[in-house]
Amino acid sequence: MIYIRKKKTPVFLRECQSDPFITFKNLRGIDKKQLRESLCDEQNGLCAYCMKRIRPTESGMKVEHLDPQSHNAGNDLDYNNLLAVCYGNTSDASREHTCDTCKGDRELHISPLxxxxxxxxxxxxNGLIAASDKLPDHTKTEVNTDLNEILNLNHKDLQNNRKAVLEGYLIALSRRKEKGKLPDSFWKAEETRYKSGERRTEEYKGIILDYIGKKLRRGKH
Structure with missing residues (x-):
């Protein structure tokens, strides 16, 4: 999970918001299509929670309400409350559910926004995701509850996929090192590549950005 910078509400959605008879449930097919495309593009084609690759089609992603509709029905077309997410193993047993499918109508303490x-x-x-050690104990408990129970982001498949992505990155990185050190400029350029450059659509890139961030903070290359 990384920060998602929301863009302006698309024109078509503003028009929908101005009609009191239009709700999220009765959006026209063409509007749903545009909404999926807008959200997916905003997130570089990655699920807002697990960072699995998604596609802006009906079968390729879901539209998630960060603040559940059941808690705030009048918020159902608020663009700042909408995210693109994967299907989170919807067809599997409940213990396999992840992301929005696992979250349901529960609220989160954390948010990619x-x-x-x-x-x-x-x-x-090893691919595990957890609350930062720098957080206060009560906040750490809340964040770990969100990650492990509400979103199930340490599902074995997600953990293994993140581990594989990091291992692949480290292998590629080892070929570029000179005398065991790389300058800050390299890590800053890497961060840009993964946040807004050619690697912005990399699946599970959160674990790579975390690794790069640690290098930048520690200054040990």
């Missing part, structure tokens, strides 16, 4: 979200979580080399 928080500018500080990346400082609230950390990744292990």
């Amino acid at each position: 928080r500018p500080d979200i990346e400082s609230m979580i950390q990744y292990r080399r």
Whole structure:
């Protein structure tokens, strides 16, 4: 999970919002299509929670209400409350559910819309995601509950996929090192590549950005 910077509400959605008879449930097919495309593009084709690759089609993603509709029905067309997410193993047993499918109508303490979200979580080399050690104990408990129980982001498949992505990155990185050190400029350029450059659509890139961030903070290359 990394920070998602929301863009302006698309024109077509503003028009829908101005009609009191239009709700999320009765959006026209063409409007739903445009909404999926807008959200998916905004998120570089990655699920807002697990960062699995998604597609802007009816079968390729779902539209998630961060603040559940059951808690705030009047918020159902608020673009700032909408995210693109994967199907989260919808067809499997409930213990296999992840992301929005696991979350349901529960509220989160964390959110990919928080500018500080990346400082609230950390990744292990084995692919596990957890609350940052720097958080106060009560906040750490809340964040870990969100990650493990509400979103199930440490599902074995997600953990293994993140681990594989990091291992592949480290292998590629080892070929570029000179005398065991790389300058800050390299890590800053890497961060840009994964946030807004050619690697912005990389699946599970949160674990790579976490690794790069640690390098930048520690200054040990």
